[in-house]
Structures are given as C-alpha cells and as structure tokens.
Amino acid sequence: MALATRFHPTHSLPRRLCAGGLALGLALTLAGCADIYDDTRELGAHLDEGGFGNPTMNNIMLQNGDLSYAEVLHARFAESVPSTITFAFNSAVLDETARAALRQQAAFIRHFPEVHFTVYGHTDLVGSRAYNHQLGLRRAHAAVDYIVSHGVDRSRLRAALSKGETQPVVPTEMEERANRRTVTEVSGFVQTHPLILDGEYARVVYRAYVGGE
Numbered sequence: 001m002a003l004a005t006r007f008h009p010t011h012s013l014p015r016r017l018c019a020g021g022l023a024l025g026l027a028l029t030l031a032g033c034a035d036i037y038d039d040t041r042e043l044g045a046h047l048d049e050g051g052f053g054n055p056t057m058n059n060i061m062l063q064n065g066d067l068s069y070a071e072v073l074h075a076r077f078a079e080s081v082p083s084t085i086t087f088a089f090n091s092a093v094l095d096e097t098a099r100a101a102l103r104q105q106a107a108f109i110r111h112f113p114e115v116h117f118t119v120y121g122h123t124d125l126v127g128s129r130a131y132n133h134q135l136g137l138r139r140a141h142a143a144v145d146y147i148v149s150h151g152v153d154r155s156r157l158r159a160a161l162s163k164g165e166t167q168p169v170v171p172t173e174m175e176e177r178a179n180r181r182t183v184t185e186v187s188g189f190v191q192t193h194p195l196i197l198d199g200e201y202a203r204v205v206y207r208a209y210v211g212g213e
Contacts, residue, residue, distance in 0.1 A: 102150070105117075118161065120140060123179065
C-alpha cells in the first residue's frame, strides 16, 4: 500500500520561484523600515516634526550663557503678539489696526511686570535723513503713549528710540508702508523686582500667558 505524500504549498512550485518570493518579501520589509533604521540619520529623526530637540538646545544654550533669558522672552513676545505696527506716509497717527496690535502688546507687557520693553521707530527712505529721524521718534512716542494709556507703567518702557530710514524692511527709495513702522522689543529685566533679585528668570520667561485684555 502506497504511503500518502504530505502536502506542502511549495512542493508544486519551482524552487527558483520560491527563492525569488522570499527575497522579494525580505526586500519589501526592509524598504518599509528604511526611514526608521537609516544609519545615516540621527536616532529618532523620523519623529522630527520640525521642532524636535529645540527645548533641549535652548536649555543647554541658557546654561552655557550662549542665550539670555531676555532673548528667549523676546522671541516669545514676537510669537505671541504683533510686535510691529505700520503707519501712513509721513504720519505718526495710529490707525485702528495699529491700536489693536498695541492693545495686545500692552496685555502681554502687563502680564510680565518684571520686564523692560523698548519701542523703535522707523521710516521709509523718502525725505531727508534728519527729518526721518524725527518722524521715527514721533512714531515711537505715539506707540509708547498708547501702550501706557492701557495700563502699563511708563517706567517699564525704555526711552523710545528712532532708527529713522537706516533699517528698511524693503530696500527701496520709493514710498513703502512696511518700512514705516515701530517695533517693540524686550530689552531686559527690572532688576529691583523681587523675583529678579531672587534670580528666578526662568519662572518669568516660561510663565503661562493667555492673550486678551
């Protein structure tokens, strides 16, 4: 009596075809993992959404003295509220868009009473250098006055400075609204504030901030 032959799915396939199928399966598996196990990239690089590692980098720079707390807070200010407003030609009058931006600035500044801010005035390149210097100063004072009118102590805003026509955003000698602006920046800490005397700058910089009046 003949013995039954045990069936195996590869018995009916040519050996060369079976070997090729195994090779193809292995190649597809490796291809699927290539972006994870690519030894030319840093471990965990596939998780990077664009900001991976920045907190660690900032902490190291702060500890080494390569980055100041004021710089970190300035970057946060610029990300949280509009730090720049613009003006009509040959004018230091605040329009409603500028006033709305300054109200947001004032809310942020009130939230950080340990911090000094500076407002810089700028102009486009139309007109004389001397006239534009004075125009930039008028614009800076207009911004400071409006911020102060919304509950900020004037002593927290350093003397407004004018850059005149020396730092255009758009390099043109024609009228350009983007150049007619003021820029508000973090300039340092109020050294007489108790929290600063305690040296707890990090608590100031990383304090939770919610926008609004």
